[in-house]
Amino acid sequence: MxxxxxxxxxxxxxxxxxxxxxxxxxxxxxxxxxxxxxxxxxxxxxxxxxxxxxxxxxxxxxxxxxxxxxxxxxxxxxxxxxxxxxxxxxxxxxxxxxxxxxxxxxxxxxxxxxxxxxxxxxxxxxxIPEALAPEGTIAGRDPTEEEREEIRYGIGIARKIVPLSFGQALAVRAGAVVAVEAMEGTDEMIKRAGRIAAGGTVVKMMRPDQDERFDVPTVGPQTLQCMADAGLGCLAVEAGRTVILDRERFGQLAKDNAISVTGFVP
Amino acid sequence: MxxxxxxxxxxxxxxxxxxxxxxxxxxxxxxxxxxxxxxxxxxxxxxxxxxxxxxxxxxxxxxxxxxxxxxxxxxxxxxxxxxxxxxxxxxxxxxxxxxxxxxxxxxxxxxxxxxxxxxxxxxxxxxIPEALAPEGTIAGRDPTEEEREEIRYGIGIARKIVPLSFGQALAVRAGAVVAVEAMEGTDEMIKRAGRIAAGGTVVKMMRPDQDERFDVPTVGPQTLQCMADAGLGCLAVEAGRTVILDRERFGQLAKDNAISVTGFVP
Structure with a gap:
């Protein structure tokens, strides 16, 4: 074997x-x-x-x-x-x-x-096909209308920066970018966003030509814990190309902290 | 009057x-x-x-x-x-x-x-025309060949992200982006870069259509102090469209910390 x-x-x-x-x-x-x-x-x-x-x-x-x-x-x-x-x-x-x-x-x-x-x-x-994010509401509540707007704005910015290959995530609040991830990683970026803005949405996606065989964005309970600590209420990830780790605890944390997790097709 | x-x-x-x-x-x-x-x-x-x-x-x-x-x-x-x-x-x-x-x-x-x-x-x-950055070496030493390469790489990334209007600066090290500025501001971004990478170059520029009448990027002694504390050795700013504050102390700090400050035309 x-x-x-x-x-x-x-x-x-x-x-x-x-x-x-x-x-x-x-x-x-x-x-x-x-x-x-x-x-x-x-x-x-x-x-x-x-x-x-x-x-x-x-x-x-x-x-x-x-x-x-x-x-x-x-x-x-x-x-x-x-x-x-x-x-x-x-x-x-x-x-x-x-x-x-x-x-x-x-x-x-x-x-x-x-x-x-x-x-x-x-x-x-x-x-691990069962771990890939589906489209639509994944965990917690549905996004509010304001959050849907933040997701749209964040996807627009992410589309332009993820091809530059320095990071996969950013935090958006009320029509403005609060924080952009580079080498510090998503969790650090989320903590920083929480220190600057009260609330907001995290958008995470991969570059269009990224090798999805070896390198897919990942979120998990730790992502949601960082968001809860930082006061960010909405997480949007790319459907089919994001791995969600420890789905059960992930779902529970989203529910407990009233965080909305959504899968989108960019 | x-x-x-x-x-x-x-x-x-x-x-x-x-x-x-x-x-x-x-x-x-x-x-x-x-x-x-x-x-x-x-x-x-x-x-x-x-x-x-x-x-x-x-x-x-x-x-x-x-x-x-x-x-x-x-x-x-x-x-x-x-x-x-x-x-x-x-x-x-x-x-x-x-x-x-x-x-x-x-x-x-x-x-x-x-x-x-x-x-x-x-x-x-x-x-304050005397405060605008000229082209070429502005303060401290000339950039090394490695730093010139980092400046070129940083300008290439900056050209794509400054039009998105969430920040004006980024830190680059050896062909990779270490940190990108959004709402936290340039000084915080520099401190973060120092925690991740040993050394590196900061590139700061404005968006092409930014209103240079009211809103020009600014660097000063505090920028260089942050870079010295963080161990970053090179600062590149846009010539003619960057204000350098307290030029005398700025020059002294660049010299004392062996930082290279260069003005570029993107």
Whole structure:
């Protein structure tokens, strides 16, 4: 049977994927980058923590484990690359030699590198179809008319900025952009928006040509908890191209905090 | 003689304008919004602090003072409008009824409102020509080749986002966008970039159709202090359309912190 390596960053997405693989009798060998979730322990064949990130080292680990397939999922802190972190010199040099280092280019280059070493990079999106956002109201209440207006405004701005590949989310309030995500990530952006504006809507979407096999926007209970703490009332995500993690807790948090979560087709 | 009212927000821009007016024997009557600089006291004819912002109230103040001209300058905290603040209900209602509330639309609407009440809104840009950024190295050292590359990359992204009118600045590091400014303002954005990336370049420019009579990007000693604290080494601003405040201290800070400040034509 084909053995699958899961190159897992932070967050719940690698957990959902590992669960799905384990349920099919193919528990993955997890190569854990950053603060990989402890929840992986119960669904992984093995967990191999990486203390020093090296592209060559990771390929060797995958090969040593006898895996021929690899899945990439979860967040890797950008400061590892741009702010100094546990990345080896050769890998940093490889990254610095890329013509562009935005999200889109980085991921594409990493996939290309793994493939060039004979590994099959497997899309995770269809492993967890039940986790993809549908169109319309997903959790909590329906959006108000004012929120629908904010969603429309936010989609208009997002359409222009997501192709620039520096972030996938922004916060909108009453016809103005409050905060725009770049390397700090969605949660930090939501907290900032809450410090500036009372209320508002978060819009999250991916660039049209983003590789939906390997890199889909993700929201989960933590997103809603950040929004509740920040006082933001509405979350709009791209239908069919957003993964919703821990759907049950997600739905409960939306309900408890009167947050409206909607799926839209841009 | 025509009496001039200066509707002054925060920062040093209103101070530079008041100094210029006072030097011509026309010290302005300052209507102070937010934390207006105490430096205004020595160069203003009078200072009238505003505790409750009301468009009608401000027009009445200007008229009562016998002013027929008004200059708008300085930053007004966005949370006043979007987060609750000392703004009266009628003014908030007027703002909410505007078709758009981004920076560009808000300023245009306020200028239009003042003009509709018979006031002349005077451009400040040509009052302080010596403060406008020239092309090329402005302060500190010349940019390195790596920084020139970051400036080019940043201008490319800025060209696409400044027309969306939610911010004028972004931080770039090694071919990727680290942080993008929206309502939090440039200084906060710089601090955030410093927490994520070690070093980098700040690019600041205005939208092509921005009203350069009333609304020009501003940098000053505080910008450089934020950059020094955050470890960012290069600042690129739009030549001819950026005001540099307190040029002497600005130059000294750039030198002391080995920051490169460059003016570019986009």
């Amino acid at each position: 084909t053995k699958t390596a899961l190159l897992a960053g932070e967050g719940l997405l690698p957990v959902a994927i590992a669960q799905s693989l384990a349920a099919r009798g193919n528990a993955p060998t997890v190569i854990a980058l950053g603060k990989a979730s402890p929840l992986l322990e119960s669904v992984a064949e093995r967990i191999l923590p990486v203390s020093q990130v090296s592209m060559d080292g990771i390929v060797r680990m995958i090969e040593t484990e006898g895996c021929t397939q690899v899945i990439l999922a979860g967040a890797v802190p950008k400061r590892w690359i741009f702010g100094g972190g546990p990345v080896d010199a050769k890998t940093l040099e490889w990254i610095r030699a890329l013509p562009s280092r935005d999200d889109h280019a980085l991921l594409g280059s990493i996939v290309g590198f793994l493939q060039s070493r004979g590994l099959e990079v497997v899309p995770y999106r269809l492993l | 025509t009496k001039t009212a200066l509707l002054a927000g925060e920062g040093l821009l209103p101070v530079a304008i008041a100094q210029s007016l006072a030097a011509r024997g026309n010290a302005p009557t300052v209507i102070a919004l937010g934390k207006a600089s105490p430096l205004l006291e020595s160069v203003a004819e009078r200072i009238l602090p505003v505790s409750q912002v009301s468009m009608d109230g401000i027009v009445r103040m200007i008229e009562t003072e016998g002013c027929t001209q008004v200059i708008l300058a300085g930053a007004v905290p966005k949370r006043w409008i979007f987060g609750g603040g000392p703004v009266d209900a009628k003014t908030l209602e007027w703002i909410r009824a505007l078709p758009s509330r981004d920076d560009h639309a808000l300023l245009g609407s306020i200028v239009g409102f003042l003009q509709s009440r018979g006031l002349e809104v005077v451009p400040y840009r040509l009052l």
